[in-house]
Amino acid sequence: MKSYVQRENPGVNLPALRGHNAALVLDLLRAAGETGISRLELAERTGLTPQAVSKITARLRAEGLAAEAGRRASTGGKPRTVLRLVPGAGHAVGLHLDRDELTAVLVDLTGTVVAERRAPLAFGAGARAVVEAAAEEVRELLGAGAGAAGRGDGGAGPVSGVGVSGVGVALPGPLDHAEGVLHRVTGYPEWDGFPLRDALAERLGLPVTVDKDTNAAALGLALAGAADSFAYVHLGTGLGAGLVLGGVVHRGARTGAGEFGHQVLQLDGPRCECGDRGCVEALCLAAVARGEFEEAARVLGTAAGNLVGLLDIDRVLLGGRTVFAAEDLFVRGVGAVVAERVRRGGGGGGASAPVPVPVDLAPGGERAVAEGAAQLVLAPVFGRADVAFPGRR
Numbered sequence: 001m002k003s004y005v006q007r008e009n010p011g012v013n014l015p016a017l018r019g020h021n022a023a024l025v026l027d028l029l030r031a032a033g034e035t036g037i038s039r040l041e042l043a044e045r046t047g048l049t050p051q052a053v054s055k056i057t058a059r060l061r062a063e064g065l066a067a068e069a070g071r072r073a074s075t076g077g078k079p080r081t082v083l084r085l086v087p088g089a090g091h092a093v094g095l096h097l098d099r100d101e102l103t104a105v106l107v108d109l110t111g112t113v114v115a116e117r118r119a120p121l122a123f124g125a126g127a128r129a130v131v132e133a134a135a136e137e138v139r140e141l142l143g144a145g146a147g148a149a150g151r152g153d154g155g156a157g158p159v160s161g162v163g164v165s166g167v168g169v170a171l172p173g174p175l176d177h178a179e180g181v182l183h184r185v186t187g188y189p190e191w192d193g194f195p196l197r198d199a200l201a202e203r204l205g206l207p208v209t210v211d212k213d214t215n216a217a218a219l220g221l222a223l224a225g226a227a228d229s230f231a232y233v234h235l236g237t238g239l240g241a242g243l244v245l246g247g248v249v250h251r252g253a254r255t256g257a258g259e260f261g262h263q264v265l266q267l268d269g270p271r272c273e274c275g276d277r278g279c280v281e282a283l284c285l286a287a288v289a290r291g292e293f294e295e296a297a298r299v300l301g302t303a304a305g306n307l308v309g310l311l312d313i314d315r316v317l318l319g320g321r322t323v324f325a326a327e328d329l330f331v332r333g334v335g336a337v338v339a340e341r342v343r344r345g346g347g348g349g350g351a352s353a354p355v356p357v358p359v360d361l362a363p364g365g366e367r368a369v370a371e372g373a374a375q376l377v378l379a380p381v382f383g384r385a386d387v388a389f390p391g392r393r
Contacts, residue, residue: 021048023383025056029066029085030110030382036069036082057083064089065109085109090381091164093138093206094374096213097171099123099187099237102134103370104141106164111223111375115144116367123185127194135203138167166207168376169200170216170369172238177255180210186238186261186281187273209376211251213369214258217319218242219249219379220372221362227315231307232362233260234369235300235330236320239281245311263303293326297333301359304334305341308357319362319369327361335359 024046028037043053060066061083069084087108096103098121106115117137123130142164174183180197201208211219218232222244232242241260243250250257261281262274269278270286280303287296304316316338323330335358342354362368379385 020383021046021052022056022060023381024048025053025060026065026085027382027384029060029083032084034069034084036072036084038072038080038082040080042083087112089163092374092377093141093164093167094216094370094372094376095134095138095167095169096216096370096373097121097123097130097134097169098213099172102137103367104134104137105367105370105374106141106144107371107374107378109378109381111220111371111378113367113371115141116370117141117144124188127191127196127199131196131199131203134169134200138204164206165381166209166377167200167204168216168373169196169208169210170213170373170376171196171210173212173214173240174256174259175210175212177211177215177251180208182210183256184274207377211373211376212240212242212258213373214240214242214260215249215251216242216372216376217362217364217369218244218372220364220368220375221317222247222249223375223379223384224363226317226362227313229311229313230315230317231260231304231311231313232317232319233300233304233334234320235284235296235318235322239284239300239320241307243307243311243313245313260303260307263306265299265302288322293329294333296322297330298337300330301334301337304359305338308338308341313357315357316359317362318359319364321366323361324366331359331361 025042028042028045039050039053039057043050046053057066065086066083067086069082071079072082073079087110090109091106094105094107100121100123102119102121104117105113107113117140119137121130121133172185175181176183180195182191182194182196184192197208197210214232214234217234221232228247229245234240239261241258243258262272262276262279264276264278265280265283266278270282271277272279272282280299283299284296287299307313308316316334318330318334338357338359342357345354364371
């Protein structure tokens with residue numbers, strides 16, 4: 001994996017920041033992969049003293065999070081001991097609640113999926129039914145994960161068995177990420193004000209974090225180094241966007257940023273389920289329903305071009321089941337409109353030499369949102385909840 005020097009968020013040798021410093025070390029251990037990294041390198045890259053690094057790594061080894069990965073020749077003296085992260089020492093659940101389908105993944109500390117489940121979901125059945133269905137799928141998922149590890153879990157109450165740190169839940173917005181409360185999800189006003197985070201946490205007996213599906217996917221893509229500033233545009237049963245600006249997921253002051261599908265493109269256009277007219281979501285989904293995918297791509301490209309012009313982002317990534325049903329068409333169609341917008345000076349560089357803004361298919365396929373949801377739990381463990389991602393370091 002690509003190594004980097006920690007510059008923007010250096011470690012501090014204060015007892016009150018032991019958790020912060022351990023996160024810095026864990027992040028570097030994860031980045032080093034199976035080849036590992038020495039204590040001296042950890043000290044150099046975090047800015048911590050060798051003594052502080054030794055104490056942190058000793059604690060991480062005692063907790064089973066780190067282990068020796070061999071020895072490496074040094075420029076002088078005895079060979080250095082190299083340490084690595086133990087991927088199976090912890091896990092997180094990622095849960096994608098779509099309007100008609102549930103996807104659940106169990107990932108280890110490196111984000112590798114070790115178990116997966118899919119099931120139909122009736123989002124309109126109401127909060128209680130959805131929470132119960134989600135809790136049941138998480139139990140089944142952890143049972144599969146425990147079975148893979150040679151362990152069992154069969155309780156009907158709180159779940160356990162595979163060292164799970166928590167559950168990240170991603171679903172359509174708008175919602176309050178900080179409070180874990182849903183707002184008026186488009187098409188499902190009855191969810192307005194429902195405390196999903198607390199309800200699911202009580203049912204599972206595990207910490208729960210809730211975010212929009214697009215933000216979760218954007219988080220996972222950013223951690224993988226997609227770009228410094230980009231938009232993840234998701235077209236499935238609805239339409240939304242996750243924004244990464246300057247290496248950080250942008251949620252806005254009230255965590256409501258990214259309601260991309262409800263920018264109005266056509267005044268007095270067709271009625272959208274949000275109550276407005278001419279929203280890009282309504283126009284896109286109507287074109288898809290008519291089988292006019294090229295028109296849907298043109299509309300989507302126009303809206304994506306608006307983002308490029310407004311935010312001067314580096315890249316646009318497309319995802320969602322509708323996109324995956326016609327991948328090449330959407331990448332070409334959206335890309336052509338965005339390229340024309342950039343050529344006219346709408347973003348991507350100066351008018352004399354505009355810098356192309358590539359439009360690509362988001363990696364991860366239809367599992368990208370669920371995997372990103374798991375990162376809602378894992379990212380803070382590695383000090384990545386609110387700081388710059390690898391490209392910024």
